[in-house]
Structures are given as structure tokens and as C-alpha cells.
Amino acid sequence: MKNGILVPKFCPSIFSHASAVGKKEHAGPLGSLFDFHDETDRFGQETWEQSESEMQHVALNLALTKAGLSSSGIDAVFAGDLINQCTGSSFGLLDVPSPYFGLYGACSTSAEALILATLYLNATGASTVAAVTSSHNCTAERQFRFPVEYAALRTPTSQWTVTGAAAFLLGDGPGAYITSLLPGRIVDRGVTDANNMGAAMAPAAFDTLSRYFSLSGSSPSDFDGIFTGDLGYEGHAILTDSLSSSGFPTSNFFDCGLLIYDREKQDAHAGGSGCGCSACVLSSFLLPKLERGEFHDILFVATGALMSRKSLLQGNSIPGIAHLIRITKERNL
């Protein structure tokens, strides 16, 4: 068990899921795959924070509708976002009458929520557990950097916080299956560049992935793809360089932050980030490929930078974390 891969006794399916995104995400390479988008990024709300909450609400309700359920059909919900005190989630899920577990794992929260939802199902025998995460470019920019109206210049290594929310329902219906988990540990390699989160998170992704291959005796080439999220261009290069140096083939490594935008045409610098990035790519792109049989076995590795604006201003380095989930087309491999 210790620092080991968790193989759930009951491997739940992700039997329904949905994503809701903003204008830029809809204009990107995956644009037509998202369930819902709003060209104004406002989702009918007066503040950006309420817009983010509404995205969570929309994503969860779409996932429930696809499954023919209402929110009273959920046994528990695990949720998180980047807003201070995670109010994106607490206000977005106000009308869910189920036990609520608030999480903070920065951009790794999507995988943290899926891991804990899987363990909750196993520990309690619940039938349906929801995992919901979000980020919004305008809530994140003004909280972590500058209000977007300032039009501050961005460094090439900076990432673009995705405006998007995704919701997943885990249980026993048809869908792709969660068959292994490797929760991440905090890894701090002393990176202090607030405009290069990819570099700060890459060592955590390396730690989790190299442990996974070692503990499971598998190789990257055993999988249809290994999808990190969201290291961006810089972090992806650091991770694949590091893994190559350790003898791992990396030709099937992809990053959700690079999949969601067209870097050349969309001015996204090093790529997407935010709790909504990997979650929306998983819901719109990866799970449908598993459901259609185009993929059979993937690793999904969401990464997070566990810093705050204040910790950066106080001169702290940026600890990273990476949570891994193996998702397969069949429950029994």
C-alpha cells in the first residue's frame, strides 16, 4: 500500500459527464466537442465569480440530464476550483442536496476529485458520486495576476487559464472505467518563476509517472496515450526530456494544456491551465475516444501548482503535485 498504486476493488465507470466552456475554448481545436459554450464567458451572470459557479452548475446538470438523473440522485459530490476559498464550487453546487466535499489541489483537482470519488464508492457502497471542477480566465487573472482590462503583457512561458467546467458521474453504468489510481505527493524543486508553472509542476508529474511505471512494471508504450494536464509547452518538454533521460519512451505523451488551444493561432502562449483544463479535455475528448473504442487504456495525470499569490510575493518556491488515474474501455483488463 505505502506510496503504492491503488487498485479499487470496485472499478467504477464514468457513466455520464459534460463540459461547459467559454469563447476561446470553443474556438480551439476541441471546440465542437464541448457540450455547452457561452460566447460572452458570462453564463448570464453579473460577476466573473458567479459565471464560474454557473459553469459548474451547467456542467453538472448536463451530466445529470444525459444520465436521466436529478441532483437528488447524487450520493456525494467532490468539487474544487482556483478561486480563494473555493467559492466557485460552494456557490455553483448550492442546490445539490448531497454531502459536499470541498477540495483544493490547484489544477490537479480534477484528478483528486475522481480519485476520492472512486474511493468513496468503494468505502461506502454509494451508487452515484459526482466530481466537478472549474476555472475561469477572468476570475483567475484578476486573482493571481492582473485584471484582464489592464492588458498586461504575458511572458512566453505563461499559461492561459481555461474558462471551463466539467462534471463526471461515477458509478456502475456503461462508460469508461477507472481501474488504477496513484495519488500524488508534494514535490518542490525550488522553482520560483510565477510565469512558468509548467516548470514547477513537471517534477511532480515525473515523480508520479516514474513511480507508476516502476510499481506497475509497465511502460509508456503499453498505453494508447498518457495525458498530463496541464503542464503546457514548457512543462511538457521538461517532463518528456526527463523521462527520456530515464529511459522511458515518450512518443505518446500529450498535455491537456496543449490540446485545448491552437498555440499559433490563439495566442495561448505556453498553453492552457486551470482546474477546468484537464477536466474539459477529459470529458470532451478522452472519454468519448474510450467509449467509442478508439482508445482502450490511457493514463490521465492532472498536475497542480500548490502556491498562492502571497506565497510567491513572500519568496516561496512553487510546490507541485500530480495525481494519476488509469482509465480503460473495459472494466476487467
Next chain:
Amino acid sequence: MKNGILVPKFCPSIFSHASAVGKKEHAGPLGSLFDFHDETDRFGQETWEQSESEMQHVALNLALTKAGLSSSGIDAVFAGDLINQCTGSSFGLLDVPSPYFGLYGACSTSAEALILATLYLNATGASTVAAVTSSHNCTAERQFRFPVEYAALRTPTSQWTVTGAAAFLLGDGPGAYITSLLPGRIVDRGVTDANNMGAAMAPAAFDTLSRYFSLSGSSPSDFDGIFTGDLGYEGHAILTDSLSSSGFPTSNFFDCGLLIYDREKQDAHAGGSGCGCSACVLSSFLLPKLERGEFHDILFVATGALMSRKSLLQGNSIPGIAHLIRITKERNL
């Protein structure tokens, strides 16, 4: 299962625990019961945020030392605090080489962490899982209200954020046992007074407790005590009034926010609050009473206000949540 009480198949013990607090807490009625205190509230650090992280570090290491373990003996850690992006925990637990799950449940985080640690043990067969939470008056005051140097006047209904951290190790050794769980749901009754969190959280405590008594067929008088944390004077009065009106006896209801300070002598207004409040009272006062056999069966109900400074400024109401844990002297009642 739905909205139901969770009775773990394996009821873990809290086999070791420790608390570290500041000057005011040490001067209070429970002062001599805390494992460690620092008269300067600084814990040897340069910033208040680092002081809070160091408190977590101290509390966890004391709990490990009492159990004769090192941090490599932990299979997973669940942790949280009130600082934006929960950096109190991510920096405080940097050197723990175990899977890390960041949580945000405001002042309910202590119970959220204990619930998830219990479920983690049940789902994975791990042997030792840690739950760590903290708050620091100086990090909370400047983040949510004003820097303490302003000496801003406080309203009588406002609470005093506790400077304290506590760590709990869950597993199979001798100690008190976690025998039932009722995770809370988000309850919003429209309270908007930022200086009266007790009023905002009391409806959530009422929701969780009245559901618990109804679902379990038990009465408050079946327990040695029911310990909410941290409603303070206002919230405690609202909760006991509401429960009395519903026919429940409330003579054995206590609140961790009222136990930790002497309201008359310590200028603590409506009482203590913060993720460290209920956690430190549990570790210093409640668990030892269970271990010594002075208590046999208690309910521990940590409450949280799921708001942020920004959500208040934007005119949102304050949603509350209350997570319940039944803790008993014997594993099999």
C-alpha cells in the same frame, strides 16, 4: 446510503494526535492541555503564513513522535486551512513523502479530513492516514478582515480565529474510535452578515444533527456530549434554540469555539473559530477524555462558512456546512 449515515466496515482509531497553539490559546481554559505553544505566535518564522505552516509541521511531527513513527510511516495525508489556495498545508507538509489530498471546507475541514481519512482506510486497506488542519489569527485577520496592526473594532458577534494546528493519525492502535460519519451538505439560509459566521453556520449544524438523530433513531441525551465547532456564542444559541423548538434536549451541547477561550477575560467576543479551533479542542480535550474513559460516546460536528472576502463584497449570502463524526471509547458499541 443516500444522505445516510456512513458506518465504516473498519472503524479506525485515532491512535495518536497532537496540537500546537499560540499565546492566547495557551492562556485560555484548555491552555495546559495543548502539546506545544509559542508565546510569540511566530513559531520561529518570518511571515505569519510560514508560522501557520510551521504549526502544522510541529503538530504532525508531535503526533508521529508520540506514535514512534516518522513521516514515511504515513500512507496518505488529508489537510487544509483557511489561507488562499490552502498554502498553510501545502508548505507545512512539504516534507511528508506520502500522497497528499488538499481540502477546503473552511472551519469544517477538521471533520472533513477525518471523514475522508476514515473512508481512505476502508477503501484502500492503508494502515496509517493523517488528518491535519490549522488556522492562524494573523493570517486570517489580514486576509479576511484587516491586518491586526489596524486595531479595527470588532462587533460583538464576531469570532476570534484560533492560532492552532492539530494532527491526527488514524489506523488500528489503541485510542478512541470513529464509528459513524454523516458528511454535511451545503445549507444557505441567506445570512449576509460577515461579522456573524455563527448565524450563517448554525442552520447547517441543525441540518446535519437533526438528520443524524432522525436517521439513527438516537437522541442527544444518548451521548456524553455533542461538540460543535465552531459556532461561537451566537451560533450555539441559534442551534440549541432551533433544536429545542424541534423537541430535542440540548443540555449537553457544547461548542469548541466557546471552550477554547474565556469569553469574559479574553476579549474573544463570540468565541473561537478557524480550522484549528475544533481540531485543537478535539486533540487536547475531547480525545483524552475518551481515552481515559471519562467520555464513552460523543458527536463531533465541525462547521464551516463557505464564503470568501470577495463573495461577501459581491453581496452573496454565506453558505454553511457541518460534518458529523461519532467518536466512541470502544470500537464495538
